[in-house]
Amino acid sequence: MAEMQRFSQVETWEYDVDTGKISWSPGLFKLYNLPPNATEPDYETLLSFYTPESAAALQASVSEALKTGKSYQHELVVQLGNQTAIHSCISYALRDSNGKVYKLFGFVRDITDLKAAERALQESEARFRSLIEHAPVGIAILSPQGTLLQVNTAFARLFGYSTADLAELSFKDIVKPEDTDLGQPVMHEIRSDERRAHDLALRCRRKDGSPLWIKVSSMPIYDNAGQLLYEIVTVQDITAMKSLEDSLQEHKDLLESVINTAAIGICVTDEEGRYVMVNPAYCNTYGYSKEELLGQHFSMVIPNEDQLKASKTHSAFIAGDPNSSGEWRLKRKDGRLLDIYVTAGRLVRKDGKRFKVTTVEDITERKRAAEKLQETEAALRQSQKMEAIGVLASGVAHDFNNILAAILGNVKLLQRRLQGSDEQITVPLQRIATSVNRAAKLVQQLLGFARKGKYQSIAFDVSAAIRTVLDIFSQSIDRRIRLNLNIAPQLPRIVGDPNQIEQVFLNLLVNAADAIAPKLKEGHKGVISIRAEHISLPEEKLKALELAPNQTYVRVSVSDNGTGIPPEIHSRIFEPFFTTKAVSKGTGLGLAMVFGAVKSHHGAVEFETSADKGTTFHLYFPPDTNLETLDQTSTDIQPLTTLMNKKYTVLIIEDEDLLRNLLGDLFMESNFNVISAIDGEDGLAKFQKHYPHIDIVLLDMNMPNMSGEHVYEALSKYPNFPPVIILTGYAEDEVLQRLRSQGVKDVIMKPYDTDELLRRVFEFLESK
Numbered sequence: 001m002a003e004m005q006r007f008s009q010v011e012t013w014e015y016d017v018d019t020g021k022i023s024w025s026p027g028l029f030k031l032y033n034l035p036p037n038a039t040e041p042d043y044e045t046l047l048s049f050y051t052p053e054s055a056a057a058l059q060a061s062v063s064e065a066l067k068t069g070k071s072y073q074h075e076l077v078v079q080l081g082n083q084t085a086i087h088s089c090i091s092y093a094l095r096d097s098n099g100k101v102y103k104l105f106g107f108v109r110d111i112t113d114l115k116a117a118e119r120a121l122q123e124s125e126a127r128f129r130s131l132i133e134h135a136p137v138g139i140a141i142l143s144p145q146g147t148l149l150q151v152n153t154a155f156a157r158l159f160g161y162s163t164a165d166l167a168e169l170s171f172k173d174i175v176k177p178e179d180t181d182l183g184q185p186v187m188h189e190i191r192s193d194e195r196r197a198h199d200l201a202l203r204c205r206r207k208d209g210s211p212l213w214i215k216v217s218s219m220p221i222y223d224n225a226g227q228l229l230y231e232i233v234t235v236q237d238i239t240a241m242k243s244l245e246d247s248l249q250e251h252k253d254l255l256e257s258v259i260n261t262a263a264i265g266i267c268v269t270d271e272e273g274r275y276v277m278v279n280p281a282y283c284n285t286y287g288y289s290k291e292e293l294l295g296q297h298f299s300m301v302i303p304n305e306d307q308l309k310a311s312k313t314h315s316a317f318i319a320g321d322p323n324s325s326g327e328w329r330l331k332r333k334d335g336r337l338l339d340i341y342v343t344a345g346r347l348v349r350k351d352g353k354r355f356k357v358t359t360v361e362d363i364t365e366r367k368r369a370a371e372k373l374q375e376t377e378a379a380l381r382q383s384q385k386m387e388a389i390g391v392l393a394s395g396v397a398h399d400f401n402n403i404l405a406a407i408l409g410n411v412k413l414l415q416r417r418l419q420g421s422d423e424q425i426t427v428p429l430q431r432i433a434t435s436v437n438r439a440a441k442l443v444q445q446l447l448g449f450a451r452k453g454k455y456q457s458i459a460f461d462v463s464a465a466i467r468t469v470l471d472i473f474s475q476s477i478d479r480r481i482r483l484n485l486n487i488a489p490q491l492p493r494i495v496g497d498p499n500q501i502e503q504v505f506l507n508l509l510v511n512a513a514d515a516i517a518p519k520l521k522e523g524h525k526g527v528i529s530i531r532a533e534h535i536s537l538p539e540e541k542l543k544a545l546e547l548a549p550n551q552t553y554v555r556v557s558v559s560d561n562g563t564g565i566p567p568e569i570h571s572r573i574f575e576p577f578f579t580t581k582a583v584s585k586g587t588g589l590g591l592a593m594v595f596g597a598v599k600s601h602h603g604a605v606e607f608e609t610s611a612d613k614g615t616t617f618h619l620y621f622p623p624d625t626n627l628e629t630l631d632q633t634s635t636d637i638q639p640l641t642t643l644m645n646k647k648y649t650v651l652i653i654e655d656e657d658l659l660r661n662l663l664g665d666l667f668m669e670s671n672f673n674v675i676s677a678i679d680g681e682d683g684l685a686k687f688q689k690h691y692p693h694i695d696i697v698l699l700d701m702n703m704p705n706m707s708g709e710h711v712y713e714a715l716s717k718y719p720n721f722p723p724v725i726i727l728t729g730y731a732e733d734e735v736l737q738r739l740r741s742q743g744v745k746d747v748i749m750k751p752y753d754t755d756e757l758l759r760r761v762f763e764f765l766e767s768k
Contacts, residue, residue, distance in 0.1 A: 015043075015104040017066065022046070031087065031110055033080050051077045061091070062104070069093040069101050075111065085112045138235035144228045146170040158214075158237055160207035171233065201238060213242040265360040271318050271353065273298050273311070285340075285362050287333035301330050303337065317344060318354050327363070339364045378571065401440070401729025404751035406658035408436040412754040413666055440751050459624040460498040462554060463487045466530055469505040477513050481526035488533040492623035494554055496601040504597050505530075507590040508558040508617050515562025515615060529559040534623065545604035547620060553603075554623050559616040565609040574605075594619075600733065648695040648765050649673040653683030653711060654727070655703040659750075663698060666754050667761075680706030684714050694722050695765055701728035701735075709735055716742060723764045727752065 011027040022040045029036050032049055043062075047055045054076040061072035071092045078085040091106035132139045138155030140148050148166050156163050159174055166174070204212045215236040221229045259266055265282030269275055275293045283290055286301050293300075302310045306329065330340045340360050347355040411433045418425055466487065474483060494501075509528065516526035536552050537545075547553065565573060574595040594617075598605050602622050609615040650672050654660040657678075664674045675690055677683030680703050687694060697715065701708035708726060715721050726739060729750040736747050745764055748757060 009109075011108045013106055013108065017102050017104070028108060031085075031108060032078070049078050049080065051079050053077070058089070065091060065093045065104055066101050069095050069099075075115075085110055086115050087111065135234075140171065140233045140235070142171050142231040142233055144230070146172055148174075149230060155235060158206075158235060159212075201242070211239070212237065213239040265362075267293075267298075267358050267360070268347070269298050269314070269356045269358065271355075273314050276355065282360060285332075285338070285360060286330070292333075301332075303329060303331050314356065317346065317356060320346075322346075330360075338362055339367045399729070401750035402656045402659060404436050404440055405727075405729065406656065406662055408433060408440075408751040409659065409662040409666065409754050411436070413662065413669075416669070436751060458498070459493045459495050460501075461491075462494050462501070462556065462621065463491050463532055465498050465502050466505060466532060466556065469502050469509065470530070473506060473509045477509075478517070478520060478526070480520050481513060481516055481528055484527065484529040486529070486531045491532055491534055492552075492554055494601070494621040495624050496621070500597050501601070504594050504619070505556070505558070507594050511590060512558060512560035512562065512615075515560050515564070518563055519561070524561075527559075527561045529557075531555075531557045531559070537620075545606065545620060547604050548602070548622065551622060553620045556619045556621070557616055558619075559614060561614040564611045564613060565607070565615055566611075570609075573607075647671055647673060649675065649690070649693055650761070651675045651677065651683065651687055651690070651694045651697045651722075653677040653680065653697065653703075653708070654700045655679045656700070659700075662754075666758070670758055679703045680708065680711040684711055687715060687718075691718060692720065692722075696722050696761055697724045698727055698761075699724055701726055701731045709739060712739060712742070712744065725760065725764070727757075 009027060011031060012025045013028060014023040015021075016023075020043070022043065024040050026036060029038060032041075034041075041049075047059060050058060054074070057074055058076060061074060064070055065072060071090070073088075073090045076087050076089055078087055088109045088111045089106060091104055093101045094103040094105070096102050132141075132150065132152045135152055135154055138158045139152045140155050141150040143149050147170055151163060151166050153163075156166055161169075161174070200216045200218075202214055202216060204214055206212050215238045217234045217236075219232045221232065223229050259279045262279060262281055265285045266277075266279045267275055267282050268277040274295055274297055278290055278293045280290075283293065286293075288300075298314070299307055299310065310328075325343045326341070328340050328342050330338050332338060339362070341363050343359045343361075345357045347357055349355070411429050415426065415429050415433075418429070466485070470483060470485065477483075509530075512528045513526075516528070520526055533555055534552060535555050537547070539549065542549050573591050575592060595605050598619050598621070604620045605617065606620075607615060607617045650667050652660055652663045652667070652674060654663065654676075655678060660676050660678070664676050667674050675686055675694065677686050683697075683699070684706070687697070699708045699711060708728070708731075712724055712726075715724060723745040724743075726736070726744055726747040727750060728747065731747075736744075740747070746760055748760065
């Protein structure tokens, strides 16, 4: 058989001495690996089943029993092939009346497993004793009363005692907690009869009094009845470990203090993106409590449109990609969006788990301040640029207007002299006049964007100006464009130059029509809306527009449903000479003139635009505060149809030779006495010489040696001084307003229409 069967039952046998017959119980056949139907073996065969030593012992005991009738008992080793078994054999002898042994009988039991268990127990006890003795930690076995039944060398050495000393002590005598209040409950817990192990740390002292931190582990052992047999106690010296723990705790407390008091938000997320740590600043940044965040996914602070990007960034960072720092747009609990600068670091624990340590800084206000600073710096640069261009434009305008005035004046003079001439002569002259007028308008736009082109400063009805422009504009636009007009009732007047403001409105309307044109080609309808209203603005809006506080404003809005203004050119649309139109389709001065002209009227311009939806320009003007302001716009001068009552004398003070000579010819041909002066000083000297025979003075503003303003101040000191008309190619608005308030009759800008100039002069003289 491959494996010997093991049985615990007792088998029997008999031996008849007279017949030599052996009788077995059925189980004995199994013990000896014999078939159940086999014949009992004879004595010699039986002996062969045992090892020689066991066979000899059995044979000796059988011989003794036959002789003396003595019983015997043996543990015999049976060798059955490659298997060995141990049998416990007990034999008794039966005697007849004569005392002769006639029968032996006995019992056989297989004790192989029992002997193996005994050996294993012995070996285990030996190993256990060796393990206790050589263990690197202190081990003691305590009786239920706490007596030290056994201790190992390490236990004795740890406390500084000898094993002899320990034989007379209990565990309570050896372990002396320094903190008595702590120690007594602890010892009571160790000595309690709860069926569980204990693991405690105690502060003790050695035999020599030196301090000692120990870790005590106690395991109570009970019998089947539940009674405590003994306790196995292990003791470890954890003094160094406790010192390290105290140091680590100090560092931990310091780190937590730094994290919890940090001004920036700090959080730790696991591989899945769940919060495992957040500091108070992080909670305050997003408006959540610590309890609301821990265990939740960081996506709760990510706007919907950035969810996918944030998830990919987190996964890539956890996998090792270092690119996770930068600006993010994140969401508070109340839904408000914040600009956050994120810095991230990766932490990998020894168990391989990876975490993301993130610091967040709310830079919303800083970014807004930076953007505001950039806007302010850009506005300053734009202002400085516009100022520089304005200085250049004003100088060019003055000289250019003088040239244009000379050209136009001479053309008009030729037209007067050649009345009734052939068209081959008059038509070219008219073309020249038309070209000069176009050039004059260009100069007017130059002065407009430079904020230096306001020729008048009078109170006028802005709604009337809008309607005047619309009457002109509506005749020239595509009929597919609908014009909507919405003017609030009782709209206040504004103060300024109505002609220039009309030009502002016209420029915006023309731009609106140009913006709609591409959509008309696609089959869409066009709409241009003009709205005028009287409004109050919040303080922050006034600051943003750089408008004077504590007052209302007239707002004129021009809207279209055109193509909109591309974002990349928003910052450039008011730059002079910047245009998106084709060559010869625009000068780039339209919006620059709008911006400059509105600013020169102490107003502001802003715009709203959306791709394919259109653009709205908002113009803000301060209203007229003087309800009795005199409208100084000149009335239409009726054509000169009657002769003058007398021959008047005109003093022409002009430093430009071409203009001075032109004016001299014009007025002499109109039956005036003409006195000409080459500059201000010459003009003042000739006025002194011919006063009071001078009837009217034509005075240039910008002259060498003595300006027109200074000349007028000198003239005004004379009693009953004659009317003065200012002729200028450019002058500061403040200067002209001051001269008007001092009595200047009129200001006529160069290039002027000589016929109009004659009408003005005639009207002033005849009205006297």
